[in-house]
Amino acid sequence: MTIRTWKNRAGQASRSIAGLAIAFSLVLLSDGLPAALAQDAPGEEIIVAQNGVFGGFNPFAPLQRLFGGGRERKPAKKQPSRTRKPQVARPAGTPPRFEIMAKDPDAGLILVVGDRMARGVADGLKFTLADKPQIRVEAVSEDKAGFAGDTAPDWAAQVLSKIRGADVKAVVVMIGQQDIGKTFPGEPPVEFMTAEWLDTYRKKVDALVRVVRQERKPIVWAGLPPTNQELLNGDFTQLNSIFQSAAEDRRVRYVDIWDIFLADDGSYSSYGPDVDGKNAKLRANNRIDFTWAGYRKVAFFVERELSRLLGGYGGLAFEGVEDDPNFIVLTGRTTSPETLLLGGEEEARMDKDSAAYGLFVAGKPLPPVPGRVDDPRMPVGGASALGDAVPSGS
Incomplete structure (x- = not known):
């Protein structure tokens, strides 16, 4: 290599290094350019559109990325993750939330006695009677208990204590499912x-x-419903016959719901019309218990009997009960003291001198009619006169 060639290459290298130094200086100076412009115009707000350090096209971006510099970007704030609460499925038969009107202090009480089915019927009655302040519903129930078993409760004692401690108007019973086996x-x-x-x-x-x-x-005693199990249906039918016989002997109102929860062809179906007439699922997945719509349907028929017994939940609690020599009603429906029916006319007074008054009121016989067969008197003239009175041709 000649000395001249070496000098030429050295000059080119020095010029390249000088160019890089100038470019680097411009990059450093450009970082303070917006601030300097802002100082030249102290009374005015200068808005500089920026894309990174420079706004728009930046010819020095490669060098800036190579050597660093510019403003440090603040790390983005992490948004706290929101965790949704898992929605717990409502068990079949559980009632939804509903408002109950405040009850009167002297509101009558309806006791609902029995197992899990009785508790569901009690919830259905509470929903149905939610807007009636004069009546309230209370359940005396144990979900897994019935009449049979080693730990069966004394239902008679529990109900008696409730009746003597509150103004009970009627007792509803639905029981028997837990007695099977x-x-x-x-x-x-x-x-x-x-x-x-x-x-x-x-x-x-x-x-x-x-x-x-x-x-x-x-x-009011509600019977057991049909299921899709033939053997269980036989057991339920046997228990229903006992409940129904008790109703016949003791003047208990028995509510037969068997056919209500069957299809049109008499077969089992978990679906059917609800209280609003819409097709709904009425039975739980085990095909024995009810859904909320099913309990409302049972409560509908029970409430209908209660309304007949209690006279629309008024003051008379025993109206409609059949004659029973051991059942004495001491109170009656509150009515107007007037003896005249609304819209009726006043009774017309009879003339005391009239024949009708003498016959129907005084008990006097009517005056005899001469010549009539019921006249015992002999006509004037004797038998000849009687013969003259007989018509010719007789």
Whole structure:
């Protein structure tokens, strides 16, 4: 390599280094350019559109990325993650939230006695009677209990304590589902659905009915519904016959819901018309219990009987109960003291001198008509006169 060639290359390198130095200086100076412009015009607001450090096209962007510089970008704030609460599915048969009108201090009480089905019917009655301040509903229930079993509650004692401690107007009973397959205690235990078991069960039912009737309270007993299991249907039918016989003997109102929850062809169906007439799912997934729509439907038919018994939930709690020699009604419906019906005319007074008054009021016989067959008097002239009175041709 010649000395001249070496000098030429050295000059080119020095010029390149000088150019890079100038470019780097311009980059550093450009960072303070907007501030300097702002200082030259202290009374005016200068808005500089920026894209990174420079606004618009930036010829020095590659060098700036190579050597660094410019404003540091603040890290974006992390938005706190919102966690949604998992929606818990409402169990079948659980009522939705609804408002109940404030009840009167002396509101009558309807007791609903039994197992899980009774509690569902109580919720349905609360919903139906939510806008009636003169009546309230209370459940006396144990979900897994019935009449049979070693730990069966004393339903008669529980109901009696409630009746004597509150103004109970009526008692509603729905029970029996939890008695399937259970024995009655004994040595040996009384096996399910034997003759002795049925007799013991009937006595338990009669004991509950007797306690309520001795307290002069009416009873509405709701029967068990059909299922899709043939054997279970047979057991439920047997229990329903016991409930129905108690209703016939004790003047208990029995509500038969069996056909209500069957399809048109008589087969089982989980769906059917609800209280509004719309097709809805009425039975739970186990095809034994009810959904909320199903409990409302049972409560609808129970409430209809209660309305007949209680006279529209007024002051008379026993109107409509059949004649019972052991059932004495001491109160009656409050009516107007007037004896004249509304819209009726006043009774016309009879003339005391008239024949009708003498016959119907005074009891006097009507005056005899001469010549009539009921006239016992002999006509004037004797038999000849009587013969003259006989028509010719007789």
